[in-house]
Amino acid sequence: MKTKAQASVSLLAKSSSVETEIDSILESQTWDDKDPVTWSTIVCASEAQASATRAAKAQAWETQAFEAQARASYPKQTSVLEAATVSVLKQEPLNENVHVTEKEESEALLTRPLWSTKVEYILAQMGYSVRPSSFWYFTTLWLHSGNCVFFIIYTLMMFLFGIPLLFLEMAAGQRMHQSSMDVWKIIGPWSGGVGYASFMVCFITGIYLNVVNGWILFYISQSFQFPVPWEKCPLMKNSSGFDPECARTTPVMYFWYRVTLKASDRIEDSGPPVFSLSLPFLVSWCLLGALTINGLKFTGKVMYVLVLVPYSIIICFLLRSLLLEGAKFGLQHLVAPKISDMFNISIWCLAGSQVLFTTGLGFGPVTSLASHMPQSNDCLSDAFVVALVNLVTLLLVIPLNFSVLGFRSTVTTHRCCEKNVETLIKLIDLGKLPPDARPPENLHDNPISIYNTWLSSLPQHIKSMVLSEVTECSIENQFLKIREGPSFAFLSFIEALSFLPGSVCWSIIFFLLMLALGLSTTIGIMQAIIFSLQDTFSTLRKHTKLLTVGLSLLMFLCGFFFTRPSGMYFIRLLNEHWTVLPIIIIIIFENMAVAWAYGARRFLADMRILLGRPISPIYGWLWCYPCPIVLIVLFVTILINLTMKNITYVAWDSNISKEVLRQYPSWGLLLVIALFLTVILPIPVYFVYCLVSGIPFRSKSREEPMIPSKSLRLSVQIMPSKDVQKEEILQGDKTKCQSTCPVTS
Known part of the structure; x- marks a missing residue:
């Protein structure tokens, strides 16, 4: 056993020296001064050395496993062998004075949990990225921004920087096995504040997104009525007449603003939390806590239901919707392109910001969820899968x-x-209109065509008299009303369901779909918060359930602010005008940490060794040049629009029972700026700290392998390997090198 321990130490020392040579060769090369023959030779040599490194590490991990089993058989013995094992784990030279403390032994038992299967991990990433609000926002953007032209631009932006940045976040979390709060200070020491900024944005977003889940639960509770309460206006108490406020608008609008939200007329009008929303809001947090309290393994099983079932419902809804009357008219707007919008820079910016939101970049869950995958997992293919699923959705x-x-x-x-x-007909009977204005009474076959044909055939003076007494009935105008905003598209969808036979059943299924999508998103956010705190404070790993309950209670109490009558207006202010600013800044610094502080080529070389296959250098080029440029242009454009234009919101005017466009007060803009500065403050503070402390801009060299923390070093997972497998790997790499590398003198 002592001989095996010394052998494992020498093997790890040898592998460290090999990695140092690879890193020095890569660092000496630049993007512009590579000789093809020399570079090809270097790559092949790196492959052989990398294979030898993996084999050496595998043998060292086997020795560790053997030693761990031996210690389990003789727990009371403490010898030089234990010191050798600790030194192997730390990847440092053997020191006779090294001792294993009880604290380190207890931390070694807290191994990092991994996803049970890759399917559960992919489902978790999909569930986090597919947000229900994106459906309605994307629908309005489609109509506003060139119809299918917008989707073409969106797809181009997804492949230009969406997938590369998604791969970057996944690879960073998987490579370092750390959540979003700590991973960036390891990759680029001066970028350590990015993790704290990301944590704060994730925390605030999680609070108000679960308020939306509370709204959906309220609608589910009201759906078990026939007819559904938003199908007709409610009757007045002690009267046979309808509520006059509802009679002036549509029942679905009245139910949304006056019954569900108890919305105030403007954002300045405050009030206590809406009592009818308090219980659904509490239930939403109980559901979220129950789905995350049992850890990663249970959450992975939940994702099968929260992700796969909604997709089945979406497909059923789609097949049913294509058979509805008027579906063809709606699909005509789907494929009508506006080529001129292809050259509109604002549409490109809208598409870019939508890519950031639909992929969930910058918030932290992408990195945190990926940190619980094995380091050899192919995260590049995962990024493509998540992005393609996003597009298919x-x-x-x-x-x-x-x-x-x-x-x-x-x-x-x-x-x-x-x-x-x-x-x-009533006006004609009262003598207010001439008999020539009598319309056809039988409209059952095709009301729109019959009525409009009759109206067009009237003499001009009679037609003018008719139009002065009635409203214009235009199917085109009715459809284009969804341009007014995502909430209108959502309410229009609910109203359409009430027109279907069996509206109660369809409404319940639809809101369960929305609830599943909302919960899967908030679960990803909640897991990111929990993982980040546990990685930063290792003692919290022993109390996962207590931590989950405490966080749920804290965020529940904070969320009461958004259940007030004006809460919806604050959610819109944060979601539409605030969130995108810190997210872009966070992604810019994440990109800089990998591309410039750690080194894009060096990072790809590391990933190549872990994955066992080459990665195209195009990703390094995208990280270094196009991605930062696109992100900076996007940030500047959004900032100019925010400061130069009046930011407005859609409010409910109870006097006329209609939605009206109001301007946010000046303190609303100040609130956005103050909150933006607050969440990004850790970035410059940590930067100054590193500058004063003399911490280098670049991360550690390969002589000190980047194992993030003591707890992680002590919880290194044993990777079983056989001598035959190592020989096959070495032989395969040698064969590949001999077949692809040129012979040089």
Whole structure:
């Protein structure tokens, strides 16, 4: 056993020296001064050396496993062998004075949990990135920004910097086995504040996103009524008449603003939390806590339900929507391109910001979830899978939305025509209109076509008299009302479901779909917060359940601010005007940490050794040049729009029972700026700290392998390997090198 321990020490020392040689060769090369033959020779030599390194490490880990089993058989003996084992784990020269303390032994038992299967991990990444609000926002962007041209721009932006940055975050978490709070200070010491900024944004976003889950739970509780309460206006108490405020608008609008949210007329109007939302909000936090309290293994099983079931529901909804009346009219707007918008810089910026939101970059969960995968996992293919699933989801949801909204516009226009006919007949009977203005009474076959044909055939003076008494019934105008914002598209979808036979069943299924998507997103955010705190404070790993309960309680109490009558306006202010600013700054510094502080080529070389296959250098080039440029342009454009234009919000005016456009007060803009400066403050503070402390800009050299913390060093997972497998790897690498490398003198 003593001989094996000394052998493992020498093997690790040898592997460290090999890595040092590889790193020195890579560091000496630049992007512009590579000779093809020399570089090819270096790459092949690196492959052989990397293979030898992996084999040496594998043998060392086997020795560790043998020693650990021996210590388990003789727990009371403490000898030089234990000191040798500790030195192997720390990858430092053997020191006779090294002792294993009880604290280190207890920390060694707290190994980092890994996902049970890769499928669970991919589902968790998908569930986090697919947010329900993105569906409605993307629908309005599609109509505002060139229809299918916007999707083409969005797809180009996804491949230009979305996938490379997604790969960067996944690789960083997986390479260092650390969550978002600590991983960046390891990769680039001067970028240590990025993790704290990301943690704060993730915390604030998680608070108000779970408020939205509370809204959905309230709608689910109200859906078990026939008819659903937003299908017709409620009757007045002790009266047979309808509520006059509801009669002036649509029932679905009235239910949303006056029943669900108890919305105030403006953001300045405050008030206590809405009591009817308190219980659903509490239930949403109980659900979230129950789904995360049992750790990673249980959460992975939950993702099968929260991700796969919603996709099944979306497909069923899509097939049903294509059979609805008016679906064809809605799909016409889906494929009508506006080529001129291809050259609009603002549309490119909208598409870029939407890529950041739909992939969930900068918030931290992508890195945190990836940190619980084995280091040899192919995270590049994972990034492609998540991005492609994102695109496929949009290709499913957008036709669904357009079909249902086309159906809603058709039904609404039908009812408008029928109501106009009733009104005109009454006016003619009262003598206010001439008999020539009498409309056709039979509109059952095709109300829109019959009514509009009749109206067009009227003499101009009679037509003017008719239009002065009734509203214009235009299916095009009804459809384009969803341009007014994502909330209107959401409410229009709910209203359309109330027109379907079996509206109660369809409503329940739809809100369960929204709840599953909302919970899967907030679970990713909650896991990122928990993992970050446990990685920073290792003692919290022993009390995961207590930590989850404490965080849930704290965030629940903070979330009461957004359940007030004006809470919805604050959520819109943060979601539409604040979140994107710190996220872009965070992603810029993450990119700099990998591309410039650690070195893009060096990082890709590390990943190549771990994955066992080469990675295209195009990703390093994208990290170094296009990605920072795109992000800076995006940030400057959004900042100019925020400061030069008046930021507005859609509010409910109870006097006229309609949505109105209001301007945020001056303190609203100051609040956005103050909150932005607060969350990014750790970045310059940590930068100054490193400058004063003399901490180098670049990370540690390969002579000191980047194992992030003591607890992680003590919890290194044993990777079993056989001598035959090592020989096969070495032989395969030698064969590959001989077949691809040129012979040089």
